[in-house]
Amino acid sequence: MEATVYILRCADGSYYTGLTRQDVEARVWEHNNLPDEKSFTARRRPVSLVFTETYDRLLDAIAREKQIKGWSRRKKEALIAQDYEGLPALSRRSKVEDLRD
Template identity: 85%
Template structure:
């Protein structure tokens, strides 16, 4: 079984980058900060800092989670980074359509 890690980086400009890796996440963060890749989102936003990670047993689950997080607002990503799982539903872009009790 191959594990995969979904991670969020905080970039120098304050933006967030969400990615996935099958290598140790610390090694991937090192690559973002040290390897030349001028086409990478993080290239001109270094240094980057790891602020969140989740590891999955199945790569397909990690890919699905990465896609989910990439679709989230900044506020929702920050709630995830703060491990505020209870607050996530309220930050949904469509939460205004859900009747409140």
């Protein structure tokens, strides 16, 4: 069963990373329109879709969503810009190693 990991840019400039098995455009519509005032995106509308990755296995998508949620804003922005070569330099581990040098 396919699952899509997605990143939304919120009206306040923050990012929301999520996972869906439904059509991603339908999920974005829900983020913008459903009356769940307790949700992260409900207080930051409108949101826009800025990144997607689709996986054949749900477990792979869950792992990727968790990974991205742990990333810094700069690293998420590099992913959104498809700067895959720049991602390793933005890892926290690389920054710690740079401080040691």
